[in-house]
Amino acid sequence: MFMDKKASLLDLFLTFARIGGFTFGGGYAMLPMLQKEVVEEKKWTTEEELLDYYAVGQCTPGIIAVNVATFIGQKTRGVIGGIIATLGVVAPSFVIILAIASVINRFSEITIVAHALAGIRVAVAALIVSAIIKLWKKGIKDLLGIIIFAAVVLLSLLLNVSPIIIVVVAMLFGIVYGRAAGKGEKK
Amino acid sequence: MTFLLLFFEFFKTGLFAIGGGLATLPFLYEIADKYPWFRAEIIPDMIAISESTPGPIGVNMSTYAGYNAGFEIAGVLGGILGAATATIGLITPSVIVILIVAQFLKRFRDSKIVKDVFYTLRPAVTGLIACACFTTMNGSLFFTDALKSFSGAADLLQIFNLPAILLFAVILTGILKLKKVHPIVFILVAALVGIVLKF
Numbered sequence: 001m002f003m004d005k006k007a008s009l010l011d012l013f014l015t016f017a018r019i020g021g022f023t024f025g026g027g028y029a030m031l032p033m034l035q036k037e038v039v040e041e042k043k044w045t046t047e048e049e050l051l052d053y054y055a056v057g058q059c060t061p062g063i064i065a066v067n068v069a070t071f072i073g074q075k076t077r078g079v080i081g082g083i084i085a086t087l088g089v090v091a092p093s094f095v096i097i098l099a100i101a102s103v104i105n106r107f108s109e110i111t112i113v114a115h116a117l118a119g120i121r122v123a124v125a126a127l128i129v130s131a132i133i134k135l136w137k138k139g140i141k142d143l144l145g146i147i148i149f150a151a152v153v154l155l156s157l158l159l160n161v162s163p164i165i166i167v168v169v170a171m172l173f174g175i176v177y178g179r180a181a182g183k184g185e186k187k
Numbered sequence: 188m189t190f191l192l193l194f195f196e197f198f199k200t201g202l203f204a205i206g207g208g209l210a211t212l213p214f215l216y217e218i219a220d221k222y223p224w225f226r227a228e229i230i231p232d233m234i235a236i237s238e239s240t241p242g243p244i245g246v247n248m249s250t251y252a253g254y255n256a257g258f259e260i261a262g263v264l265g266g267i268l269g270a271a272t273a274t275i276g277l278i279t280p281s282v283i284v285i286l287i288v289a290q291f292l293k294r295f296r297d298s299k300i301v302k303d304v305f306y307t308l309r310p311a312v313t314g315l316i317a318c319a320c321f322t323t324m325n326g327s328l329f330f331t332d333a334l335k336s337f338s339g340a341a342d343l344l345q346i347f348n349l350p351a352i353l354l355f356a357v358i359l360t361g362i363l364k365l366k367k368v369h370p371i372v373f374i375l376v377a378a379l380v381g382i383v384l385k386f
Binding site: 020021022023052055056057058059060061062063064065066067070071074075079082083086090092093094096097098100101102104108112115116117118119120121122123124125126127128129130131132133135136138139140144145146148149150151152153156157162163164166167168169170171173174175177178179 | 199201202203204205206208209212213214217229231232234235236238240241242243245246247250251254255263266267270271274277278280281282284285286288289292293295296299300301302303304305306307308309310311312313314315316317318319320321323324327328351354355358359362363370373374376377378379380381382384385386
Protein backbone atom coordinates (compact mmCIF):
# COMPACT_ATOMS: atom_id res chain seq x y z
CA MET A 1 0.00 0.00 0.00
CA PHE A 2 2.68 2.48 0.96
CA MET A 3 4.55 1.74 -2.22
CA ASP A 4 1.80 3.42 -4.19
CA LYS A 5 3.08 6.84 -5.09
CA LYS A 6 -0.14 8.08 -6.61
CA ALA A 7 -2.22 8.64 -3.52
CA SER A 8 -2.57 7.21 -0.07
CA LEU A 9 -6.15 6.79 1.09
CA LEU A 10 -5.49 9.15 3.99
CA ASP A 11 -4.14 11.76 1.57
CA LEU A 12 -7.24 11.34 -0.63
CA PHE A 13 -9.56 11.76 2.35
CA LEU A 14 -7.75 14.79 3.78
CA THR A 15 -7.36 16.54 0.42
CA PHE A 16 -11.04 16.20 -0.38
CA ALA A 17 -12.06 17.12 3.15
CA ARG A 18 -10.03 20.31 2.77
CA ILE A 19 -11.68 21.07 -0.57
CA GLY A 20 -15.15 20.30 0.82
CA GLY A 21 -14.50 22.42 3.88
CA PHE A 22 -13.46 25.51 1.99
CA THR A 23 -15.92 25.65 -0.86
CA PHE A 24 -18.94 27.79 -0.25
CA GLY A 25 -21.76 27.71 -2.75
CA GLY A 26 -21.74 24.25 -4.26
CA GLY A 27 -20.01 22.26 -6.95
CA TYR A 28 -18.86 24.98 -9.34
CA ALA A 29 -17.15 26.96 -6.59
CA MET A 30 -14.99 23.86 -6.13
CA LEU A 31 -13.47 23.91 -9.61
CA PRO A 32 -10.62 26.44 -9.05
CA MET A 33 -9.57 24.64 -5.88
CA LEU A 34 -9.62 21.27 -7.61
CA GLN A 35 -7.50 22.66 -10.42
CA LYS A 36 -4.90 23.88 -7.97
CA GLU A 37 -4.82 20.99 -5.50
CA VAL A 38 -5.67 17.92 -7.52
CA VAL A 39 -4.35 18.81 -10.97
CA GLU A 40 -1.34 21.07 -10.33
CA GLU A 41 -0.04 19.90 -6.96
CA LYS A 42 -1.01 16.24 -6.58
CA LYS A 43 -1.28 15.48 -10.32
CA TRP A 44 -4.01 12.93 -9.68
CA THR A 45 -5.79 13.94 -12.86
CA THR A 46 -5.43 16.30 -15.82
CA GLU A 47 -7.20 19.55 -16.61
CA GLU A 48 -9.12 17.97 -19.53
CA GLU A 49 -10.22 15.00 -17.48
CA LEU A 50 -11.41 17.28 -14.71
CA LEU A 51 -13.65 19.15 -17.17
CA ASP A 52 -14.94 15.81 -18.47
CA TYR A 53 -15.79 14.82 -14.91
CA TYR A 54 -17.73 18.05 -14.48
CA ALA A 55 -19.62 17.57 -17.73
CA VAL A 56 -20.58 14.00 -16.82
CA GLY A 57 -21.17 14.88 -13.15
CA GLN A 58 -23.96 17.19 -14.26
CA CYS A 59 -25.67 14.46 -16.25
CA THR A 60 -25.64 11.80 -13.56
CA PRO A 61 -27.70 11.67 -10.38
CA GLY A 62 -26.42 13.33 -7.28
CA ILE A 63 -24.38 16.27 -6.22
CA ILE A 64 -21.69 17.46 -8.61
CA ALA A 65 -19.10 17.83 -5.84
CA VAL A 66 -19.65 14.21 -4.81
CA ASN A 67 -19.56 12.97 -8.40
CA VAL A 68 -16.25 14.66 -9.17
CA ALA A 69 -14.71 13.37 -5.93
CA THR A 70 -15.80 9.81 -6.78
CA PHE A 71 -14.27 10.10 -10.26
CA ILE A 72 -10.88 11.33 -9.04
CA GLY A 73 -10.77 8.91 -6.12
CA GLN A 74 -11.54 5.91 -8.29
CA LYS A 75 -8.98 7.00 -10.86
CA THR A 76 -6.16 7.03 -8.32
CA ARG A 77 -7.13 4.16 -6.02
CA GLY A 78 -10.02 2.27 -7.58
CA VAL A 79 -13.39 1.71 -5.93
CA ILE A 80 -12.13 2.22 -2.36
CA GLY A 81 -10.45 5.44 -3.47
CA GLY A 82 -13.74 6.66 -4.93
CA ILE A 83 -15.58 5.97 -1.69
CA ILE A 84 -12.89 7.53 0.51
CA ALA A 85 -12.66 10.73 -1.59
CA THR A 86 -16.44 11.03 -1.49
CA LEU A 87 -16.59 10.61 2.28
CA GLY A 88 -13.85 13.23 2.53
CA VAL A 89 -15.70 15.82 0.49
CA VAL A 90 -18.92 15.51 2.54
CA ALA A 91 -17.27 15.19 5.97
CA PRO A 92 -16.86 18.92 6.76
CA SER A 93 -20.45 19.87 5.95
CA PHE A 94 -21.68 16.81 7.83
CA VAL A 95 -19.91 17.94 11.01
CA ILE A 96 -20.98 21.59 10.61
CA ILE A 97 -24.65 20.72 10.07
CA LEU A 98 -24.63 18.29 13.00
CA ALA A 99 -23.49 21.17 15.19
CA ILE A 100 -26.15 23.49 13.75
CA ALA A 101 -28.92 20.85 13.91
CA SER A 102 -28.44 20.36 17.62
CA VAL A 103 -29.07 24.04 18.37
CA ILE A 104 -31.25 25.48 15.58
CA ASN A 105 -34.64 24.47 16.99
CA ARG A 106 -34.10 26.30 20.28
CA PHE A 107 -32.28 29.08 18.49
CA SER A 108 -35.08 29.91 16.02
CA GLU A 109 -37.55 30.62 18.83
CA ILE A 110 -35.65 33.77 19.85
CA THR A 111 -37.62 36.75 18.45
CA ILE A 112 -34.70 38.53 16.80
CA VAL A 113 -33.58 35.30 15.11
CA ALA A 114 -37.13 34.69 13.87
CA HIS A 115 -37.17 38.16 12.25
CA ALA A 116 -33.76 37.55 10.70
CA LEU A 117 -34.88 34.16 9.35
CA ALA A 118 -38.04 35.72 7.86
CA GLY A 119 -35.82 38.19 6.02
CA ILE A 120 -33.44 35.43 4.95
CA ARG A 121 -36.33 33.44 3.43
CA VAL A 122 -36.97 36.35 1.06
CA ALA A 123 -33.31 36.35 0.00
CA VAL A 124 -33.42 32.59 -0.52
CA ALA A 125 -36.48 32.96 -2.78
CA ALA A 126 -34.51 35.52 -4.83
CA LEU A 127 -31.49 33.19 -5.00
CA ILE A 128 -33.65 30.33 -6.27
CA VAL A 129 -35.31 32.57 -8.87
CA SER A 130 -31.89 33.65 -10.16
CA ALA A 131 -30.89 29.97 -10.38
CA ILE A 132 -34.11 29.22 -12.28
CA ILE A 133 -33.31 32.02 -14.75
CA LYS A 134 -29.88 30.48 -15.35
CA LEU A 135 -31.36 26.99 -15.79
CA TRP A 136 -33.97 28.37 -18.17
CA LYS A 137 -31.33 30.01 -20.36
CA LYS A 138 -29.23 26.86 -20.41
CA GLY A 139 -31.90 24.22 -20.82
CA ILE A 140 -35.00 25.66 -22.48
CA LYS A 141 -34.28 26.48 -26.08
CA ASP A 142 -37.50 26.01 -28.01
CA LEU A 143 -41.27 25.65 -27.82
CA LEU A 144 -41.05 22.02 -26.72
CA GLY A 145 -38.97 23.06 -23.72
CA ILE A 146 -41.52 25.69 -22.73
CA ILE A 147 -44.36 23.19 -23.07
CA ILE A 148 -42.54 20.63 -20.90
CA PHE A 149 -41.80 23.32 -18.31
CA ALA A 150 -45.45 24.42 -18.21
CA ALA A 151 -46.73 20.84 -18.08
CA VAL A 152 -44.43 20.01 -15.16
CA VAL A 153 -45.52 23.11 -13.24
CA LEU A 154 -49.18 22.19 -13.72
CA LEU A 155 -48.73 18.51 -12.84
CA SER A 156 -46.62 19.22 -9.80
CA LEU A 157 -48.36 22.26 -8.36
CA LEU A 158 -52.00 21.41 -9.08
CA LEU A 159 -52.07 17.62 -9.19
CA ASN A 160 -49.21 17.02 -6.76
CA VAL A 161 -47.57 14.44 -9.02
CA SER A 162 -44.44 12.98 -7.43
CA PRO A 163 -41.14 14.44 -8.70
CA ILE A 164 -39.84 10.90 -9.28
CA ILE A 165 -42.60 10.20 -11.78
CA ILE A 166 -41.96 13.52 -13.52
CA VAL A 167 -38.20 12.89 -13.80
CA VAL A 168 -38.66 9.34 -15.13
CA VAL A 169 -41.35 10.32 -17.64
CA ALA A 170 -39.28 13.29 -18.88
CA MET A 171 -36.27 11.01 -19.43
CA LEU A 172 -38.31 8.36 -21.29
CA PHE A 173 -39.98 11.04 -23.38
CA GLY A 174 -36.55 12.37 -24.31
CA ILE A 175 -35.46 8.97 -25.57
CA VAL A 176 -38.67 8.44 -27.56
CA TYR A 177 -38.59 11.96 -28.97
CA GLY A 178 -34.91 11.62 -29.85
CA ARG A 179 -35.63 8.40 -31.77
CA ALA A 180 -38.56 9.97 -33.57
CA ALA A 181 -36.67 13.13 -34.47
CA GLY A 182 -33.92 10.72 -35.56
CA LYS A 183 -32.09 11.92 -38.61
CA GLY A 184 -33.21 15.51 -38.27
CA GLU A 185 -31.04 16.01 -35.16
CA LYS A 186 -30.07 19.66 -35.06
CA LYS A 187 -26.96 19.24 -32.93
CA MET B 188 -37.30 0.96 10.99
CA THR B 189 -36.95 4.74 10.94
CA PHE B 190 -33.29 4.33 10.01
CA LEU B 191 -34.18 2.09 7.08
CA LEU B 192 -36.80 4.60 5.93
CA LEU B 193 -34.28 7.44 6.25
CA PHE B 194 -31.80 5.56 4.12
CA PHE B 195 -34.42 4.65 1.54
CA GLU B 196 -35.97 8.13 1.20
CA PHE B 197 -32.60 9.85 0.81
CA PHE B 198 -31.38 7.11 -1.51
CA LYS B 199 -34.37 7.92 -3.74
CA THR B 200 -33.54 11.62 -3.54
CA GLY B 201 -29.93 10.96 -4.47
CA LEU B 202 -30.98 8.78 -7.38
CA PHE B 203 -33.58 11.05 -8.97
CA ALA B 204 -32.29 14.53 -8.18
CA ILE B 205 -30.28 15.12 -11.34
CA GLY B 206 -28.60 18.43 -12.14
CA GLY B 207 -27.22 19.98 -9.01
CA GLY B 208 -28.16 20.93 -5.48
CA LEU B 209 -31.48 22.67 -6.07
CA ALA B 210 -32.80 19.60 -7.90
CA THR B 211 -33.12 18.00 -4.45
CA LEU B 212 -35.69 20.64 -3.41
CA PRO B 213 -38.85 18.99 -4.79
CA PHE B 214 -37.85 15.74 -3.08
CA LEU B 215 -37.17 17.48 0.21
CA TYR B 216 -40.61 19.11 0.15
CA GLU B 217 -42.12 15.70 -0.52
CA ILE B 218 -40.25 14.16 2.43
CA ALA B 219 -41.35 17.04 4.67
CA ASP B 220 -44.90 16.28 3.60
CA LYS B 221 -44.71 12.55 4.29
CA TYR B 222 -42.62 12.27 7.46
CA PRO B 223 -42.29 14.13 10.77
CA TRP B 224 -38.50 14.49 10.39
CA PHE B 225 -38.50 18.20 9.59
CA ARG B 226 -41.05 20.89 8.77
CA ALA B 227 -41.27 22.34 5.24
CA GLU B 228 -40.65 25.83 6.65
CA ILE B 229 -37.14 24.83 7.66
CA ILE B 230 -36.11 24.14 4.04
CA PRO B 231 -35.49 27.83 3.10
CA ASP B 232 -33.52 28.26 6.32
CA MET B 233 -31.41 25.26 5.36
CA ILE B 234 -30.81 26.71 1.89
CA ALA B 235 -29.54 29.87 3.55
CA ILE B 236 -27.32 27.80 5.86
CA SER B 237 -26.05 25.83 2.88
CA GLU B 238 -25.19 29.03 1.02
CA SER B 239 -23.31 30.33 4.05
CA THR B 240 -21.46 27.18 5.08
CA PRO B 241 -19.39 24.84 2.98
CA GLY B 242 -21.21 21.92 1.48
CA PRO B 243 -24.05 21.08 -0.87
CA ILE B 244 -27.70 21.60 0.12
CA GLY B 245 -28.52 17.92 -0.41
CA VAL B 246 -25.89 16.77 2.06
CA ASN B 247 -26.87 19.46 4.54
CA MET B 248 -30.57 18.60 4.40
CA SER B 249 -30.02 14.86 4.73
CA THR B 250 -27.72 15.44 7.69
CA TYR B 251 -30.27 17.72 9.32
CA ALA B 252 -33.29 15.49 8.66
CA GLY B 253 -31.43 12.39 9.79
CA TYR B 254 -30.36 14.10 13.00
CA ASN B 255 -33.95 15.12 13.83
CA ALA B 256 -35.36 11.69 13.04
CA GLY B 257 -32.68 9.84 15.02
CA PHE B 258 -32.87 12.28 17.95
CA GLU B 259 -36.55 11.37 18.49
CA ILE B 260 -35.55 7.74 18.97
CA ALA B 261 -32.31 7.80 20.90
CA GLY B 262 -31.18 11.33 21.74
CA VAL B 263 -27.94 12.83 20.47
CA LEU B 264 -26.37 9.48 19.68
CA GLY B 265 -29.43 8.45 17.67
CA GLY B 266 -29.26 11.84 15.98
CA ILE B 267 -25.70 11.31 14.84
CA LEU B 268 -26.52 7.79 13.64
CA GLY B 269 -29.60 9.09 11.79
CA ALA B 270 -27.60 11.87 10.17
CA ALA B 271 -24.98 9.39 8.96
CA THR B 272 -27.68 7.01 7.66
CA ALA B 273 -29.50 9.69 5.66
CA THR B 274 -26.31 11.23 4.25
CA ILE B 275 -24.89 7.87 3.18
CA GLY B 276 -28.29 7.09 1.63
CA LEU B 277 -28.09 10.30 -0.38
CA ILE B 278 -24.59 9.77 -1.77
CA THR B 279 -24.75 6.01 -2.36
CA PRO B 280 -26.59 6.14 -5.73
CA SER B 281 -24.25 8.73 -7.20
CA VAL B 282 -21.15 6.85 -6.04
CA ILE B 283 -22.44 3.65 -7.67
CA VAL B 284 -23.42 5.42 -10.90
CA ILE B 285 -20.09 7.25 -11.17
CA LEU B 286 -18.06 4.10 -10.49
CA ILE B 287 -19.91 2.48 -13.40
CA VAL B 288 -19.79 5.50 -15.73
CA ALA B 289 -16.06 5.97 -15.06
CA GLN B 290 -15.45 2.74 -16.98
CA PHE B 291 -16.67 4.30 -20.20
CA LEU B 292 -16.43 8.02 -19.60
CA LYS B 293 -15.90 9.23 -23.16
CA ARG B 294 -18.66 7.10 -24.61
CA PHE B 295 -21.10 8.31 -21.99
CA ARG B 296 -20.23 11.96 -22.56
CA ASP B 297 -20.70 11.80 -26.32
CA SER B 298 -23.66 9.43 -26.39
CA LYS B 299 -26.76 10.51 -28.28
CA ILE B 300 -29.13 8.94 -25.79
CA VAL B 301 -27.70 11.05 -22.95
CA LYS B 302 -28.19 14.17 -25.07
CA ASP B 303 -31.76 13.12 -25.89
CA VAL B 304 -32.59 12.51 -22.25
CA PHE B 305 -31.26 15.90 -21.18
CA TYR B 306 -33.07 17.71 -23.95
CA THR B 307 -36.39 17.00 -22.20
CA LEU B 308 -35.13 16.48 -18.66
CA ARG B 309 -33.67 20.00 -18.29
CA PRO B 310 -36.99 21.82 -18.82
CA ALA B 311 -38.70 19.31 -16.50
CA VAL B 312 -36.16 19.84 -13.70
CA THR B 313 -36.42 23.60 -14.18
CA GLY B 314 -40.21 23.26 -13.78
CA LEU B 315 -39.82 21.17 -10.64
CA ILE B 316 -37.47 23.72 -9.09
CA ALA B 317 -39.88 26.52 -10.04
CA CYS B 318 -42.64 24.70 -8.11
CA ALA B 319 -40.35 24.25 -5.11
CA CYS B 320 -39.61 27.97 -5.37
CA PHE B 321 -43.34 28.75 -5.30
CA THR B 322 -43.69 26.66 -2.14
CA THR B 323 -40.72 28.51 -0.63
CA MET B 324 -42.32 31.89 -1.38
CA ASN B 325 -45.73 30.88 -0.06
CA GLY B 326 -45.81 31.97 3.54
CA SER B 327 -43.18 34.64 3.19
CA LEU B 328 -43.95 36.65 0.02
CA PHE B 329 -47.61 35.72 -0.23
CA PHE B 330 -50.14 33.56 1.60
CA THR B 331 -52.33 31.30 -0.54
CA ASP B 332 -54.20 30.35 2.66
CA ALA B 333 -55.66 33.87 2.72
CA LEU B 334 -57.28 33.23 -0.67
CA LYS B 335 -59.93 31.08 0.98
CA SER B 336 -61.41 34.00 2.93
CA PHE B 337 -60.93 36.42 0.05
CA SER B 338 -63.84 38.87 -0.20
CA GLY B 339 -62.60 42.01 -1.90
CA ALA B 340 -59.75 44.24 -2.91
CA ALA B 341 -59.08 45.15 0.74
CA ASP B 342 -58.04 41.55 1.34
CA LEU B 343 -55.27 41.79 -1.24
CA LEU B 344 -52.97 43.11 1.46
CA GLN B 345 -53.61 39.92 3.42
CA ILE B 346 -52.46 37.83 0.50
CA PHE B 347 -49.39 39.78 -0.56
CA ASN B 348 -46.68 40.73 1.90
CA LEU B 349 -45.68 44.03 0.27
CA PRO B 350 -42.49 44.82 2.25
CA ALA B 351 -41.23 41.29 1.58
CA ILE B 352 -42.04 41.55 -2.14
CA LEU B 353 -40.19 44.86 -2.32
CA LEU B 354 -37.16 43.35 -0.57
CA PHE B 355 -37.38 40.38 -2.94
CA ALA B 356 -37.32 42.65 -6.00
CA VAL B 357 -34.33 44.62 -4.69
CA ILE B 358 -32.34 41.49 -3.84
CA LEU B 359 -33.14 39.72 -7.09
CA THR B 360 -31.99 42.78 -9.05
CA GLY B 361 -28.84 42.82 -6.92
CA ILE B 362 -28.11 39.15 -7.60
CA LEU B 363 -28.65 39.54 -11.35
CA LYS B 364 -26.66 42.77 -11.69
CA LEU B 365 -23.83 42.27 -9.20
CA LYS B 366 -22.62 38.84 -10.25
CA LYS B 367 -19.36 39.01 -8.32
CA VAL B 368 -21.02 39.56 -4.94
CA HIS B 369 -21.24 36.37 -2.89
CA PRO B 370 -24.75 35.13 -1.96
CA ILE B 371 -23.85 35.38 1.75
CA VAL B 372 -23.87 39.17 1.37
CA PHE B 373 -27.48 39.15 0.17
CA ILE B 374 -28.48 36.74 2.91
CA LEU B 375 -26.93 39.00 5.55
CA VAL B 376 -28.59 42.12 4.11
CA ALA B 377 -31.97 40.36 4.11
CA ALA B 378 -31.44 39.20 7.70
CA LEU B 379 -30.72 42.79 8.78
CA VAL B 380 -33.77 44.14 6.95
CA GLY B 381 -35.83 41.38 8.59
CA ILE B 382 -34.66 42.44 12.04
CA VAL B 383 -35.04 46.19 11.48
CA LEU B 384 -38.52 45.96 9.89
CA LYS B 385 -39.63 43.14 12.25
CA PHE B 386 -40.66 40.75 9.44
